[in-house]
Amino acid sequence: MAEQVLIQFRADKALKQEVTEIYERLGMDLPTAFRMFMARSKMEKGLSFEAKLPEQTITKTEAKNAFYELRKQTDDVPEMSLDEINAEIMKVRSERKG
Secondary structure, X not given: OOOOOOOOOOOOHHHHHHHHHHHHHOOOOHHHHXXXXXXXXXXXXXXXXXXXXOOOOOOHHHHHHXXXXXXXXXXXXXXXXXXXXXXXXXXXXXXXXX
């Protein structure tokens, strides 16, 4: 077996907890996931995922303005009752079966 070394680094506590839960659901612990990441990085000779800046970025203000603009566009859409919503769902389901 190859010589083992200890690797330590700092990470955000909430982030660590979230990814730990993800890996546990996949049936592994965090150290195993990191070992897999390192092995894959070796095979790929780099990151095993794409790491690039997005084509276009949007500021929080621009996103908020776009959201409110879309909301304005739906102002004239009539509200539906629960019965109407369920009727539409049933119609689509019957069309899929039919």
